[in-house]
Every structure is written in structure tokens, then in C-alpha cells.
Amino acid sequence: MSETYDFLFKFLVIGSAGTGKSCLLHQFIENKFKQDSNHTIGVEFGSRVVNVGGKTVKLQIWDTAGQERFRSVTRSYYRGAAGALLVYDITSRETYNALTNWLTDARTLASPNIVIILCGNKKDLDADREVTFLEASRFAQENELMFLETSALTGENVEEGFLKCARTILNKIESGELDPERMGSGIQDGTPSLSLHTTSPASGSRCVWVSSFSPLNLLKHLETSGSLFMKSICNLHLQPLSLWSDPVVMEGHL
């Protein structure tokens, strides 16, 4: 179905493996905890339309694999992201110590202006905490990040994290600090979009990928990210069905 919205923001969810990135995305999209979450291979995708400050905003969210072996693939998705959730696990100092590397990647590969919210996830496991709220808040302050502790399990602060990030981007657009027209801003206005659907007969799951791009950005996107990655790992063949019929304009087979 075609959706109308005022803006589309590209978001990333980044951070070390096992911190709960996929569960946070799932909680935000489905409003429930993802049981038996497995390591993400490459990237996964979700989207949701939200209302922020009187505007309708579609969040196009790329959940990246935290494992080092996927780093070169996931890095290719950073370009042009407007916002990011940078996730660590409050029960793992190792994931907290890795934050600086993730932050450097986000600011160099996405955009120096990317709006980032630091999420200390697994807040429900307070008894096993290895990172205090205070030290993480200091880190956030020193690095000009917003900060929240979240729980993908209980849902606490999950919606707030995504919305806070979106609200900040919108404020920056309204104040003129961010220009949505700039190439690579990670922001599109609500012009008609194309959807990209793929089907996996092997797994029987449909809509492995569903994403929307304005027509102008579609070819660029296909060149730079989704299709190349999918082609490289899954031998995906994309076939245009019809360029202007919404929602299914392309179909692929794994």
C-alpha cells in the first residue's frame, strides 16, 4: 500500500554483536520482544511511520550485524544515514569499550552531522550491570550524543530512543541546520516512493526486503547497497516488474 509522509529518514542501528540491536528494532516495529534472536547476517531492514512534532515521518531503519566479519559489508550501508542508535549492553563492558570505534565509523562513513542516540540496552538486567548510568552519560556528553538506557525485553525507552532521534533531526531541519535537499542527508521528502520486495522460496518467507526510495534515489541505492550486497551473498536477481506501481515494483529470488 502506498503511504504518505512528510519526510523519510534513514536510520542505522549499530554496535557490538549481542547488544540487542535486532531486538530493539523488532520491539519498535512489532511492539514485542523477539524471542530466539540470532546473529544478524549483513543487514536487516524495518520501517515504521511515526508522528513527530505534527509531521509524519517514515523511519527506514537498517539493523546492522555487530560481528566483525560483517564489518566491511555493514559499513557500505552507513552512507547518507540521518540518524543512528548506537547500542551497547549495560552488562558488558567490552561492548561499551567498543563505542568509540563505532562512533568514528558512523561519523566518517555516514555523515559528520548524523544524529546519534546512545542506547545502553538490557536495562532489565540491572543486577548484572558492568557499566554505570553515570559513566555512560559522561561519555555521551563528551561525544555530543543523546543517551538513554533501554530494554528491548520490557520495551522500556525503546520507542523514546527512535522518536528522540527523529525529533532532533526534524528540529535541525526546521532550524535550517540540516538541509534535506543535500545529497546524502539521509532525508527525503514525501514524494512518491518505490518499494523493493524480494521473495525467498527457500525459506518460504516473503518480503525479506521491503524498502522505499524516491525514484531519483532508487538507481543510486541499487548501485551502492542493497542489491549489491544481496547479489553478492544470495545470488539475487532483481527484476523490475513495473517502475511506478506501488507497492511491488521489483521482485527477486534468493
Ligand SMILES: Nc1nc2c(ncn2[C@@H]2O[C@H](COP(=O)(O)OP(=O)(O)OP(=O)(O)O)[C@@H](O)[C@H]2O)c(=O)[nH]1
Ligand atoms: N535481558 C535482555 N536480553 C536482551 C535484550 N535485548 C536483547 N537481548 C538478548 O540479547 C541477545 C542478542 O540480541 P540481538 O538483538 O540478536 O543482538 P544484536 O545486537 O542484533 O546481535 P548481532 O546481530 O550479532 O549484531 C539475544 O539473546 C536477546 O534475547 C534486553 O533488552 N534484555
